[in-house]
Amino acid sequence: MSTNKLNSPAELIALKERLEKNRNANKTVVTVCAGTGCQACGCEAVLKTFREECTKDRLENEVEIKATGCHGFCERGPLVVVHPLGVFYQRVKPADAKLIWEQTVKGGHLVNKLLYRDPQNNQIIKHEKDIPFYKKQMRIIFGKNGFMDPTAINDYILLGGYQALATALTKMTPEQIIDDVKKSGLRGRGGGGFPTGKKWATCRAIKVEPKYVICNADEGDPGAFMDRSLLEGNPHQV
Incomplete structure (x- = not known):
């Protein structure tokens, strides 16, 4: 290995x-x-x-x-x-x-x-x-x-990191992953709180290749430090 x-x-x-x-x-x-x-x-x-x-x-x-x-x-x-x-x-x-x-x-x-x-x-x-x-x-x-x-x-x-990623890449289809994200209720951390599963499903449905995943770490709320704290403390989780 x-x-x-x-x-x-x-x-x-x-x-x-x-x-x-x-x-x-x-x-x-x-x-x-x-x-x-x-x-x-x-x-x-x-x-x-x-x-x-x-x-x-x-x-x-x-x-x-x-x-x-x-x-x-x-x-x-x-x-x-x-x-x-x-x-x-x-x-x-x-x-x-x-x-x-x-x-x-x-x-x-x-x-x-x-x-x-x-x-x-x-x-x-x-x-x-x-x-x-x-x-x-x-x-x-x-x-x-x-x-x-x-x-x-x-x-x-x-600490158990990357186990979920390994499962997603080897045991799940893209549709199953999106369905799980929808069921989880995961959403954006900004003021809008847009559902992540819905966003991913929309991107998946568009018949264009290649597709890109971009990490937007800009703080949408004035004075907020949510994204910064996550990226500083545990970037692997992103």
Whole structure:
């Protein structure tokens, strides 16, 4: 099998299995949100500090520093999550990154001053999933953002990526695909909300070849950042 190209669903499954086999489940992974909001708040300097500390302590085999897409909680950025503990830190500065490295990554202790505090009851919350902003959400489109480097295709494959594409290309007809898209209720994310299945069916019915699929990533709504956040965080999903 080519190292750069997958030729069948079986090869995709085999690659995923190899990635799972080689993954160290006990490895500490420090994820730093690198979405536009967190970049504006200085996440690049935070990332640089973590990487420098990791190199200095020669822990590259035990700890992975990962830049991820937008976590959604931009007002609290830069955001850092330490896995597998799942500890969520907010408004992290480079000096804080050194503290997190020493106390949490190396020592297994929390840095309380960087944890989220619920404004309703002043309660400290250490896990991202327990923060009210996230707790009431079912994250589908952005669900994988906090766990993968958007520039690393193997990260996405390890999370089950491209399985649906493999099924569509090998087991379904164009008509079946369009029918499924219609039934799903998928629509444009702009103000018009035009049904995607209807759009695809119209294009399919036109007797002209070749046909093209174009990703229009322009933000149709003033001040909106929906498309940008998806393309930054998980371009493979597009």
